[in-house]
Amino acid sequence: MRVALFITCVNDTLYPHTGQAVVTLLERLGVEVGFPEAQSCCGQPQFNTGYRHETEPLVRRYAAAFHDYDYVVAPSGSCAAMVRDNYPRIGAKAAAEGRGQELADAAAEAVPKTYELTEFLTDVLKVTDVGAYYPHTVTYHPTCHGLRMLGLGDRPRSLLAAVKGLNLVELPGADECCGFGGTFAVKNAAVSAAMGADKARNITATGAEAVCTVDNSCQMHIGGTLARQGSTVRPVHIAEILASTEGNVW
Amino acid sequence: MPAFPAAADASTRNTQLRANLRHATHTIRAKRATAVAELDDWSSLRAAGAAIKDRSLRHLDHYLEQLESAVTAAGGHVHWAADADEANRIVTELVQATGEREVVKVKSMATQEIGLNGALATAGITAYETDLAELIVQLGDDLPSHILVPAIHRNRGEIRDIFAEKMAQWGRPAPEWLTDAPADLAEAARLHLREKFLNAKVGISGANFMVAETGTLVVVESEGNGRMCLTLPETLISVVGIEKIVPTFQDLEVFLQLLPRSSTAERMNPYTSTWTGTTDADGPRTFHLVLLDNGRTDTLADTVGRQALRCIRCSACLNVCPVYERAGGHAYGSAYPGPIGAILTPQLRGVQSELDASLPYASSLCGACYEVCPVAIDIPEVLVHLRERVVEGGPVSVRGTRTVIKPAKGHAAERAAMRAARWALDHPRVLRTGQRLASRTRRFHPRRLPGPGRAWSDTRELPKVPEESFRDWWQRTRGESGTEGRKTT
Ligand code: SF4
Numbered sequence: 007m008r009v010a011l012f013i014t015c016v017n018d019t020l021y022p023h024t025g026q027a028v029v030t031l032l033e034r035l036g037v038e039v040g041f042p043e044a045q046s047c048c049g050q051p052q053f054n055t056g057y058r059h060e061t062e063p064l065v066r067r068y069a070a071a072f073h074d075y076d077y078v079v080a081p082s083g084s085c086a087a088m089v090r091d092n093y094p095r096i097g098a099k100a101a102a103e104g105r106g107q108e109l110a111d112a113a114a115e116a117v118p119k120t121y122e123l124t125e126f127l128t129d130v131l132k133v134t135d136v137g138a139y140y141p142h143t144v145t146y147h148p149t150c151h152g153l154r155m156l157g158l159g160d161r162p163r164s165l166l167a168a169v170k171g172l173n174l175v176e177l178p179g180a181d182e183c184c185g186f187g188g189t190f191a192v193k194n195a196a197v198s199a200a201m202g203a204d205k206a207r208n209i210t211a212t213g214a215e216a217v218c219t220v221d222n223s224c225q226m227h228i229g230g231t232l233a234r235q236g237s238t239v240r241p242v243h244i245a246e247i248l249a250s251t252e253g254n255v256w
Numbered sequence: 257m258p259a260f261p262a263a264a265d266a267s268t269r270n271t272q273l274r275a276n277l278r279h280a281t282h283t284i285r286a287k288r289a290t291a292v293a294e295l296d297d298w299s300s301l302r303a304a305g306a307a308i309k310d311r312s313l314r315h316l317d318h319y320l321e322q323l324e325s326a327v328t329a330a331g332g333h334v335h336w337a338a339d340a341d342e343a344n345r346i347v348t349e350l351v352q353a354t355g356e357r358e359v360v361k362v363k364s365m366a367t368q369e370i371g372l373n374g375a376l377a378t379a380g381i382t383a384y385e386t387d388l389a390e391l392i393v394q395l396g397d398d399l400p401s402h403i404l405v406p407a408i409h410r411n412r413g414e415i416r417d418i419f420a421e422k423m424a425q426w427g428r429p430a431p432e433w434l435t436d437a438p439a440d441l442a443e444a445a446r447l448h449l450r451e452k453f454l455n456a457k458v459g460i461s462g463a464n465f466m467v468a469e470t471g472t473l474v475v476v477e478s479e480g481n482g483r484m485c486l487t488l489p490e491t492l493i494s495v496v497g498i499e500k501i502v503p504t505f506q507d508l509e510v511f512l513q514l515l516p517r518s519s520t521a522e523r524m525n526p527y528t529s530t531w532t533g534t535t536d537a538d539g540p541r542t543f544h545l546v547l548l549d550n551g552r553t554d555t556l557a558d559t560v561g562r563q564a565l566r567c568i569r570c571s572a573c574l575n576v577c578p579v580y581e582r583a584g585g586h587a588y589g590s591a592y593p594g595p596i597g598a599i600l601t602p603q604l605r606g607v608q609s610e611l612d613a614s615l616p617y618a619s620s621l622c623g624a625c626y627e628v629c630p631v632a633i634d635i636p637e638v639l640v641h642l643r644e645r646v647v648e649g650g651p652v653s654v655r656g657t658r659t660v661i662k663p664a665k666g667h668a669a670e671r672a673a674m675r676a677a678r679w680a681l682d683h684p685r686v687l688r689t690g691q692r693l694a695s696r697t698r699r700f701h702p703r704r705l706p707g708p709g710r711a712w713s714d715t716r717e718l719p720k721v722p723e724e725s726f727r728d729w730w731q732r733t734r735g736e737s738g739t740e741g742r743k744t745t
Pocket residue numbers: 518566567568569570571572573574596625628629630631632633
């Protein structure tokens with residue numbers, strides 16, 4: 007089983023600890039992981055803002071970088087969803103525009119092997135107890151793309167429930183968007199901020215010490231809002247919780 | 257109309273509006289979920305609804321001609337309107353031909369879309385809205401802000417004040433005893449409207465569905481006012497978008513389950529009125545059907561965007577939309593607010609105006625709208641498709657002719673930035689240099705960003721740039737040839 011990490015541009019640049027947690031976790035579970043350095047961004051910011059043509063080189067790059075691997079694991083629901091939902095569309099449109107089959111083939115190769123981290127753990131490795139220890143009260147925000155595009159369902163919650171020491175508390179209005187939405191946060195700043203403020207208020211009301219997500223980008227928005235409000239609730243990526251052990255709480 | 261972000265900026269500050277909307281949308285959203293969960297074949301119904309609509313749209317020309325013959329055979333008259341002006345002209349002339357100067361209306365999205373009330377007013381004809389919420393909007397000299405509950409932005413106190421102040425100008429005044437209790441408000445409206453119904457000689461409606469095979473029109477409503485408008489006047493004029501067609505009477509079986517549960521969370525809606533042409537002994541003596549195109553054929557020509565024409569106007573997408581909840585319906589600047597408006601309006605009207613070009617961006621792409629839509633319109637997919645039209649231009653159909661449009665104004669800087677970012681991302685060495693530079697200068701990073709980034713740092717803390725990117729960490733700890741996985745030691 008050849009497994010590659012897809013450490014997205016946000017993980018790589020702003021949240022390297024999340025990537026390191028993924029490495030620690032997967033290696034602890036006996037998976038040998040590779041990090042093909044030719045990888046880059048999934049193209050989501052460009053695609054979602056309307057610059058489909060700009061994403062095409064990134065689709066090609068993704069397919070080439072991960073060509074030699076059986077699985078690609080990304081600690082990001084939205085980036086995994088970008089590959090799975092939108093790469094086929096990008097390929098099909100390029101073909102329809104008379105630019106041949108090449109991009110569609112690249113997409114077809116990338117899609118079935120791309121997994122979000124919690125999917126990979128539960129569906130491929132078939133583990134829910136990853137031997138983690140995290141002695142904190144945590145609430146879980148299911149990010150929109152993880153929830154609706156990937157259909158992660160209970161996977162992240164069941165992984166968290168198996169963590170020793172962790173006290174999982176329900177988040178009211180959990181399924182509601184936090185208001186990030188990539189360039190939406192800038193283009194419709196007022197609405198985005200209002201959504202973020204409501205989300206932050208709900209999170210603080212749970213009394214949790216940390217709010218867990220499967221996506222660094224939502225975490226950036228939620229964490230930035232919480233911090234501005236003076237809240238002490240920490241945003242934390244699920245990989246960092248799952249990587250924690252008795253001797254080494256992340 | 258200002259562009260969406262500016263309008264939404266103002267409405268997010270209106271705390272009363274936000275409270276009204278939050279309360280209303282959360283209540284109906286929860287009820288809808290329960291009503292839908294009762295049916296174990298919901299997903300099949302949803303797929304059937306989408307399939308029937310798709311079939312109707314694929315053969316739209318055929319079904320419309322079939323409908324025209326059936327309506328004509330049943331004693332009705334069919335008129336074709338290419339755009340809003342033509343539709344308004346046809347309706348005005350039809351009303352003028354009756355010699356009447358007043359008409360009663362059952363709530364209709366199509367007439368809202370074309371601004372019929374205004375056009376009639378210019379011709380000296382007064383149109384009375386009879387749907388309770390539409391009445392509130394009309395008396396308040398306001399615009400609807402929700403498909404199903406046009407006055408959702410108003411609370412009971414505001415409604416009482418509007419009735420007390422304005423009813424007299426439009427007919428029977430509000431009673432002295434009027435309070436803000438729902439029963440009182442409903443009674444005041446009932447007394448006011450009854451006079452209108454009994455005097456009206458001309459009624460104007462839309463329709464939820466038109467059946468091609470039989471020429472039957474269908475209106476689904478909850479108050480019974482629609483039924484009064486449809487049956488009491490001598491002349492009935494229905495203005496209906498051409499996409500509202502279904503092939504057979506039996507197809508209604510699917511939609512009459514999907515619609516009420518999605519919109520009002522009811523198992524069955526209280527009033528379903530159907531009419532086929534005219535009948536000698538009952539109902540209007542004269543029936544006119546005005547079939548409205550107004551951008552629909554152009555929308556149909558777009559293979560991705562055409563799914564918006566499946567919409568049955570249930571408003572479920574509005575009720576779950578976090579953006580609609582904060583921005584309110586008026587910010588969308590058309591008869592169709594919320595997620596469906598964000599994809600329908602820029603297709604019906606084009607993306608040339610600043611407002612219409614901003615609508616495809618009025619979404620965080622959270623996908624809640626797609627999840628609830630009873631006819632499975634992939635709204636996020638269409639939003640992104642229309643964003644491409646805004647920033648890159650491309651082929652579209654305008655009044656039936658294929659043409660290539662230019663990008664909307666004001667995206668040059670963004671386009672350049674997106675290209676530059678893509679170039680860096682497609683050259684990992686450049687990316688790495690940038691990351692290292694950012695790390696090295698991290699002590700000097702401002703807490704507030706200039707330019708468009710200010711919008712971010714006004715309400716959120718910026719994440720701190722780490723000392724080392726993942727890429728560099730991997731290289732440092734796993735060695736130069738990290739490409740092939742962990743080195744054996
Ligand atoms: S798009 Fe779907 S959910 Fe929204 S109003 Fe239309 S049918 Fe209802």
